[in-house]
Amino acid sequence: MKAIAVTREERDLRVVEKPRPEPDAGEALVEVLRVGVDGTDHEVIRGGHGGFPEGEDHMVLGHEAVGVVADANGTDLEEGQVVVPTVRRPPNGTNEYFERGEPDMAPPGEYVERGIEGGHGFMAEYVTSPAEYLVAIPEELAELGFLVEPASISEKAFELAEAARSSFEWTPESAFVLGNGSLGLLTLAMLDDAGYDDLYCAGRRSRPDPTINVVDALDATYVNTEETAVADFADAYDPADFVYEATGYARHAFDSVRALAPNGVAALLGVPGGEWDVEVDAAAYHREVVLENKAVVGSVNSGVEHFEDGAETLQSLPEWLFDDLVTGVYGLDEFEKAFVDDETTIKTAVEFTTYEER
Amino acid sequence: MKAIAVTREERDLRVVEKPRPEPDAGEALVEVLRVGVDGTDHEVIRGGHGGFPEGEDHMVLGHEAVGVVADANGTDLEEGQVVVPTVRRPPNGTNEYFERGEPDMAPPGEYVERGIEGGHGFMAEYVTSPAEYLVAIPEELAELGFLVEPASISEKAFELAEAARSSFEWTPESAFVLGNGSLGLLTLAMLDDAGYDDLYCAGRRSRPDPTINVVDALDATYVNTEETAVADFADAYDPADFVYEATGYARHAFDSVRALAPNGVAALLGVPGGEWDVEVDAAAYHREVVLENKAVVGSVNSGVEHFEDGAETLQSLPEWLFDDLVTGVYGLDEFEKAFVDDETTIKTAVEFTTYEER
Numbered sequence: 001m002k003a004i005a006v007t008r009e010e011r012d013l014r015v016v017e018k019p020r021p022e023p024d025a026g027e028a029l030v031e032v033l034r035v036g037v038d039g040t041d042h043e044v045i046r047g048g049h050g051g052f053p054e055g056e057d058h059m060v061l062g063h064e065a066v067g068v069v070a071d072a073n074g075t076d077l078e079e080g081q082v083v084v085p086t087v088r089r090p091p092n093g094t095n096e097y098f099e100r101g102e103p104d105m106a107p108p109g110e111y112v113e114r115g116i117e118g119g120h121g122f123m124a125e126y127v128t129s130p131a132e133y134l135v136a137i138p139e140e141l142a143e144l145g146f147l148v149e150p151a152s153i154s155e156k157a158f159e160l161a162e163a164a165r166s167s168f169e170w171t172p173e174s175a176f177v178l179g180n181g182s183l184g185l186l187t188l189a190m191l192d193d194a195g196y197d198d199l200y201c202a203g204r205r206s207r208p209d210p211t212i213n214v215v216d217a218l219d220a221t222y223v224n225t226e227e228t229a230v231a232d233f234a235d236a237y238d239p240a241d242f243v244y245e246a247t248g249y250a251r252h253a254f255d256s257v258r259a260l261a262p263n264g265v266a267a268l269l270g271v272p273g274g275e276w277d278v279e280v281d282a283a284a285y286h287r288e289v290v291l292e293n294k295a296v297v298g299s300v301n302s303g304v305e306h307f308e309d310g311a312e313t314l315q316s317l318p319e320w321l322f323d324d325l326v327t328g329v330y331g332l333d334e335f336e337k338a339f340v341d342d343e344t345t346i347k348t349a350v351e352f353t354t355y356e357e358r
Numbered sequence: 359m360k361a362i363a364v365t366r367e368e369r370d371l372r373v374v375e376k377p378r379p380e381p382d383a384g385e386a387l388v389e390v391l392r393v394g395v396d397g398t399d400h401e402v403i404r405g406g407h408g409g410f411p412e413g414e415d416h417m418v419l420g421h422e423a424v425g426v427v428a429d430a431n432g433t434d435l436e437e438g439q440v441v442v443p444t445v446r447r448p449p450n451g452t453n454e455y456f457e458r459g460e461p462d463m464a465p466p467g468e469y470v471e472r473g474i475e476g477g478h479g480f481m482a483e484y485v486t487s488p489a490e491y492l493v494a495i496p497e498e499l500a501e502l503g504f505l506v507e508p509a510s511i512s513e514k515a516f517e518l519a520e521a522a523r524s525s526f527e528w529t530p531e532s533a534f535v536l537g538n539g540s541l542g543l544l545t546l547a548m549l550d551d552a553g554y555d556d557l558y559c560a561g562r563r564s565r566p567d568p569t570i571n572v573v574d575a576l577d578a579t580y581v582n583t584e585e586t587a588v589a590d591f592a593d594a595y596d597p598a599d600f601v602y603e604a605t606g607y608a609r610h611a612f613d614s615v616r617a618l619a620p621n622g623v624a625a626l627l628g629v630p631g632g633e634w635d636v637e638v639d640a641a642a643y644h645r646e647v648v649l650e651n652k653a654v655v656g657s658v659n660s661g662v663e664h665f666e667d668g669a670e671t672l673q674s675l676p677e678w679l680f681d682d683l684v685t686g687v688y689g690l691d692e693f694e695k696a697f698v699d700d701e702t703t704i705k706t707a708v709e710f711t712t713y714e715e716r
Contacts, residue, residue, distance in 0.1 A: 100527055102526050102527060104651075105526050105527075105620075105621055105651055107620035107621070107650055108620075108649055108650070159525045160522075160525055160651070160653070162525075163521060163522060163523070163524045163525035164518075164521060164522035164653060164655065165521070166521045166524060167517045167518055167520075167521035168460050168463050169458055169460060169463075248644070250640035250641040250643075250644050251640055252644070253640055253643050253644035253647060254638075254640065262463075262465030262466075263463055263465070268644060268647050268648050269648060270644070270648065271644075271645055271648050271649065272640070272641040272644050272645055273641065273645075274641055275639050275641055275642060276639065276640050276641040277637050277638065277639055277640070278637070278638060278640040279635050279636070279637055279638075280612075280635065280636060280637075280638050280640070281633050281634065281635055282608035282609055282611055282612065282630070282634050282635070282636040282638070283608040283630040283631065283632055283633055283634040284633060285608075285611050286606070286608050286610070286611035286626060286628070286629075286630050287629055287630055287631075288656075289611060289626050289654065289655075289656035290626050290627060290628065290629050290656040290657065290658050291466055291629065291656070291658050292465055292466070292656065292658075293462075293463055293518070293655075293656050293657060293658060294655075294656045295518070295522060295653065295654065295655045295656065296647065296653065296654040297522065297651075297652075297653045298646075298647035298648040298649070298650065298651050298652045298653065299648065299651060300648050300649050300650075300651060
């Protein structure tokens with residue numbers, strides 16, 4: 001079968017020929033339909049993220065997959081069922097986090113991430129996975145199912161943020177999403193769907209721009225950070241009850257808090273690389289967190305329940321959103337196009353087959 | 359009646375003569391037994407915190423009081439009942455936070471704090487208060503009831519911190535308290551009572567020292583920050599599941615997070631003054647928060663339920679602790695001694711009368 005892999009030596013992306021995997025006991029064989037491409041994939045290609053599977057000269061890319069069960073192999077799954085695989089697997093045997101169904105809470109070193117760190121990903125005609133990591137989704141999501149993983153990432157962040165405000169009455173009305181990439185825009189739509197009245201989305205681009213069009217279409221306010229820094233957001237607009245950081249711009253760890261209204265919560269999801277010393281008025285930051293009962297939660301990865309929630313949320317989002325978000329779906333013969341990241345690109349996917357043609 | 363007040367002009371502390379207050383409808387008259395002294399009082403005296411009640415040339419100090427209902431005045435309280443007043447009052451009329459019983463979640467400007475900001479405190483022979491802000495406590499706590507307010511501060515912080523970790527299985531075993539003042543030590547004992555196995559407490563003092571003796575007696579590990587900075591705690595010891603910041607040292611806003619174990623939470627309670635620019639590796643901080651699912655919560659003040667919880671917790675703490683913590687209780691004639699803050703002082707109170715003698 002064919003797969004798209006990063007090579008260890010050349011660090012380029014190419015189609016490789018691999019044997020079709022055989023499911024072990026407890027595993028199912030999945031025929032892959034589509035696999036989405038995101039910022040993490042670009043980082044993996046650049047070598048700024050993750051590591052290769054042990055002893056391998058390549059790593060199959062891709063962690064946002066949707067497929068169909070081709071061989072249930074005695075598991076509870078049914079052949080023909082549309083499924084989305086979760087990303088983390090136990091590194092050696094298992095550990096407490098996986099045992100209790102919370103792999104997303106495992107600390108670094110206690111997991112492998114398929115397509116990202118230490119494990120082959122899903123950009124292949126077939127993949128195998130333990131059935132417990134295959135989330136069944138409705139047939140109607142066969143085309144858009146590659147968005148379930150990114151949606152699940154936000155479901156988990158929402159859950160952590162809401163939990164952090166659950167000991168008092170918190171009725172958030174405004175949210176500020178930092179980042180106008182595909183995850184930021186999808187999250188903005190999810191927050192709109194969740195009933196937030198005032199939505200803001202920050203990016204560095206100027207109009208005309210397809211991502212800003214999506215912000216506009218969601219009746220959200222676009223905040224050009226070249227004009228209004230995140231640190232100045234609260235003064236320029238109104239402070240937000242919820243801030244969602246999806247850029248990984250290091251300063252945002254602090255500036256997110258400044259953008260918050262009293263009793264608000266900032267969820268940090270972006271992962272900055274390297275080292276970046278910044279000067280912060282630590283006294284003002286500390287004081288603001290305390291006197292205004294603010295909270296910050298970091299959130300990484302997601303578990304089965306977040307995938308289920310993500311699939312449910314996707315079904316209630318408007319169709320125009322997906323038409324605007326998904327700017328390209330490409331077959332294996334032109335897979336490179338899915339990795340072009342220019343100003344007309346929002347979200348792309350590689351298509352191995354379709355639900356109808358498989 | 360006599361009261362201890364800070365004067366606006368001279369900014370000194372003196373005994374003033376004031377008319378005994380008359381309870382309005384819905385208010386009770388309370389004969390004050392004892393009022394504790396804490397760091398906030400010292401800041402108020404120095405002028406670094408709060409503001410005087412409108413139009414007054416003095417502010418009665420004190421926010422950690424215990425007293426006895428002298429005149430129930432038609433409220434649900436009973437005369438002779440031991441009570442502790444909460445600290446915040448609505449500034450003008452009321453507002454949503456007070457209406458729903460969450461004055462501690464009111465943002466700055468939406469409250470007056472008795473003895474701290476804009477309202478007379480409790481260091482007086484008699485005080486009045488709306489009955490809803492008087493928390494009934496058992497008679498056995500008549501002497502130590504001035505510790506209910508500080509205990510309530512930590513109860514709220516614990517509640518916020520636990521809520522922030524409530525969306526997954528979190529079984530904290532280790533806690534690191536920053537600050538070996540009376541609040542830090544009381545909190546350390548509360549965490550010990552809550553079942554934490556490994557306790558650490560940070561301070562800047564060296565042995566022999568009475569605060570370190572309390573740390574030792576609680577089987578906790580004393581961390582001298584002159585030797586091991588909070589930022590180095592995780593490497594020198596083990597990272598902690600819970601960090602409680604009670605010093606207001608500005609850098610701790612960030613260093614607390616470095617001291618955390620994966621999935622841990624830091625509660626910030628100290629309030630640094632002024633401006634203090636520090637250099638932080640924002641990328642490392644941001645990355646750590648995200649990849650290890652860490653959380654930070656700010657916590658200020660406390661509500662009626664936290665006072666109730668605090669009173670309950672105090673009753674289960676060992677008696678030796680209070681003998682060690684409370685280094686002096688002084689009558690009005692020598693009230694200045696309660697404001698001496700030297701190396702032999704941990705916690706002091708001013709005594710107006712006793713439960714037996716009133």
